Amino acid sequence: MRLPQLLLLALGGALLAAEVRAGEDIEALAEVCRGCHGDENALPADPAYPIIAGQEFYYLYVQLKDFRSGLRENETMQEVVADLDRATLKAIAQYWSEKPWPKTAFTASEEEVQQAEQAIVSAECTACHLSAFEGNSRVPRLANQQPGYLEKTMLDLKYKRRRNSPNMMALFKDFSEESIRALARYLAAL
Amino acid sequence: MRTARNRMAAAAAGLSVVALLAFASPAAAQEVKKATVWGDLGFVTQDMLNRAAGDGNNFLHPQHNYAQTRYYPNSQINTSNVHKLRPAWIFQTEVNETMEVAPIVVNGVMYVTTAFNHVYALDAATGEEIWHYKHKMGPITTYCCGPNNRGVAVAGNRVFMGTLDAKLVALDAKTGKLLWETQIADPELGYSETMAPIVVEDKVIIGTNGGEYGIRGFVKAFKADSGELLWTFYTIPENSVGEWRETDPMGRSLNRDIQAEKAALEKLGDPYEHLGGGVWQTPAYDPETRRLYFVVGNPSPDLDGSIRPGDNLYTDSLVSIDVDTGEYVCHYQYIPHDVWDLDAVSPPIITTVKDENGQDVKGVLHGGKLPYVFVHRADDCSLIRYSEPMVPIENLWALPTPEGTRMLPGANGGVEWSAMAINPVLRYVFAANLHQPMTYHVESTPYPEGKLWLGGAFKVIPGEEQWGNVTAIDYDTGRIVWKVRTEQPMIGGLLATAGGLVFAGEGNGWFKAYDAASGAVLWQFQLGAGVNAPASSYAVGGKQYIVVAAGGNVQLNYKRGNDIVAFTLAD
Numbered sequence: 001m002r003l004p005q006l007l008l009l010a011l012g013g014a015l016l017a018a019e020v021r022a023g024e025d026i027e028a029l030a031e032v033c034r035g036c037h038g039d040e041n042a043l044p045a046d047p048a049y050p051i052i053a054g055q056e057f058y059y060l061y062v063q064l065k066d067f068r069s070g071l072r073e074n075e076t077m078q079e080v081v082a083d084l085d086r087a088t089l090k091a092i093a094q095y096w097s098e099k100p101w102p103k104t105a106f107t108a109s110e111e112e113v114q115q116a117e118q119a120i121v122s123a124e125c126t127a128c129h130l131s132a133f134e135g136n137s138r139v140p141r142l143a144n145q146q147p148g149y150l151e152k153t154m155l156d157l158k159y160k161r162r163r164n165s166p167n168m169m170a171l172f173k174d175f176s177e178e179s180i181r182a183l184a185r186y187l188a189a190l
Numbered sequence: 191m192r193t194a195r196n197r198m199a200a201a202a203a204g205l206s207v208v209a210l211l212a213f214a215s216p217a218a219a220q221e222v223k224k225a226t227v228w229g230d231l232g233f234v235t236q237d238m239l240n241r242a243a244g245d246g247n248n249f250l251h252p253q254h255n256y257a258q259t260r261y262y263p264n265s266q267i268n269t270s271n272v273h274k275l276r277p278a279w280i281f282q283t284e285v286n287e288t289m290e291v292a293p294i295v296v297n298g299v300m301y302v303t304t305a306f307n308h309v310y311a312l313d314a315a316t317g318e319e320i321w322h323y324k325h326k327m328g329p330i331t332t333y334c335c336g337p338n339n340r341g342v343a344v345a346g347n348r349v350f351m352g353t354l355d356a357k358l359v360a361l362d363a364k365t366g367k368l369l370w371e372t373q374i375a376d377p378e379l380g381y382s383e384t385m386a387p388i389v390v391e392d393k394v395i396i397g398t399n400g401g402e403y404g405i406r407g408f409v410k411a412f413k414a415d416s417g418e419l420l421w422t423f424y425t426i427p428e429n430s431v432g433e434w435r436e437t438d439p440m441g442r443s444l445n446r447d448i449q450a451e452k453a454a455l456e457k458l459g460d461p462y463e464h465l466g467g468g469v470w471q472t473p474a475y476d477p478e479t480r481r482l483y484f485v486v487g488n489p490s491p492d493l494d495g496s497i498r499p500g501d502n503l504y505t506d507s508l509v510s511i512d513v514d515t516g517e518y519v520c521h522y523q524y525i526p527h528d529v530w531d532l533d534a535v536s537p538p539i540i541t542t543v544k545d546e547n548g549q550d551v552k553g554v555l556h557g558g559k560l561p562y563v564f565v566h567r568a569d570d571c572s573l574i575r576y577s578e579p580m581v582p583i584e585n586l587w588a589l590p591t592p593e594g595t596r597m598l599p600g601a602n603g604g605v606e607w608s609a610m611a612i613n614p615v616l617r618y619v620f621a622a623n624l625h626q627p628m629t630y631h632v633e634s635t636p637y638p639e640g641k642l643w644l645g646g647a648f649k650v651i652p653g654e655e656q657w658g659n660v661t662a663i664d665y666d667t668g669r670i671v672w673k674v675r676t677e678q679p680m681i682g683g684l685l686a687t688a689g690g691l692v693f694a695g696e697g698n699g700w701f702k703a704y705d706a707a708s709g710a711v712l713w714q715f716q717l718g719a720g721v722n723a724p725a726s727s728y729a730v731g732g733k734q735y736i737v738v739a740a741g742g743n744v745q746l747n748y749k750r751g752n753d754i755v756a757f758t759l760a761d
Contacts, residue, residue: 058329062641118652120747127335127744128642131287137331138641166635167642173633174594 047148054101116186268689279317289741336744352383397469407467432501466490494645561604600628683724695721697748719751
């Protein structure tokens, strides 16, 4: 992680530690998130970080809970949420779910689209993620998500580095890296 | 004294009054609808619900009547004139997403639901909206197979719907206002509703989704006037192990490793708490015996049997319970210890069938994902016969592997949740089928606290041919009488009518009328989105209509839409 983010994190960590049990002043907490994840007007700081503005509330909440319990492993996120209580996690998730999704301009090649469409038929993705990949409730929106994050996540699921969704792990197990890459570009460009 | 002019004026006035009356009578009839033999306008009596099988004006149950025959007793539209069928009206709902609803019609008022739990009341003659209810959905919804809804139940002056966030709501039939709502179970644990409930007297009865999430399945009865819980029947008994049956209904080995299962049972205990067993579709009801008949879905996790030893009762079964107490009466398990998600979903049908000796008995029909129509005795649930298979079977009961095993039928196999229909004159049952080859992958994971839990994955095999059928089976012999292939796998449901017709829709937008006796396609219409819901029929002002939803389907990814379309004969 780059230095500005580290600093922000340290600051934010301190801020969060102080505000922890109150669950108040969500704006201050959100500043910490913004540092890495951007917001409705700015993309995340790194291609591998997910957009969270406009993401489904319940999905965000479950991810934050899973980071806190270690079920989903990520050093940074674990530090961020370590001392936050349930109410605060809910409030953060609620806050971000109410923001509009930022404008994106990702593209995918014809070949990538074709490969992705085959994969989608095979895995029946739209059954849960719905026809426009907009997600709902416990199922995340994938449409216009950062391709770098999507690719990393699908690979993490495939290689069992991300363990908090057993079903997705099983699904990606025998997806080729190539089709994962194509899928990531396709979804980002929707 | 009356002058000639006055006399003429009086006569003219008299004439015009007569004329006025003559023209006014339709309007007057609209304003003052008298109580019919079947009951007051809008109010659905228990008598009406009991007699629905003979009701060729209304469509009071999602499968037309308590026996769920989907046989509409009106022959105004028939094999000789169906070629003149044309759209009467189109209603476009606000929700452009899968539609699986069976429209309900009560004395010219139609009730339909959409994905995400909207309810509309429409004028069934004109398609105009009367009221629109939008359920206030909670933040947690859980569904494996689409945010759809299969329709409402009507009784008295109320309309009932189950929701994706596991609630049961009761609405005022006239206004759509919410009367009460009750939480059926915890959506965070994977419970939710997509089925149409059923009302019997003072009880609203509903099952649950969630067999993909490690729930403990049930059928519950709630008081229709308040939502108070009356009884719960768990589809998973505390002793779920059963008899260690090793074969399917045809006697073929299921490749179970009973030793390993018994060892697992020693170690893990009875797996009933998270064993699954949802009830996906509306139960059939027999008012004579006061018994409900329904089919139970797959065990959790779908593909991994290693952590759920035993027969996994009563998953993949036909079950009958008493409507007053919710107590068990009998069952027949199609697939003990299922690891292929070939669960029992299509709503059962109660009708007279011939037993092994050719004698008429009260029977129950069910079309399975295991692609046979099963014919049971209603009194003890025992199996009389099964039909010829409706779609190909290959490598049957080959166990799922980590790398994936190809087996037919695929997990969306056979009849899936599509409602069947019968023609009790011909004694045929009609089913919509799927042929969708898949590989079954197993991967054992522990219970994930309400997240999707398949114990592996199903993969559709891209590039391999998929198709569907409309199949007619003689249920007294099990023979396939006719079978018509369709371009794509079918899902939705069928309607049969006394006009000798069978109506079926396809994912490519075609809505067709078949000749029930021969399977000839007599009429078709392109609806522009997947027709993946079962059709209903009704009559208003003496004119018969066929109505169907075209909104596509999530499981098979058919083109989404938002239409309800009613058809009638051209003049």
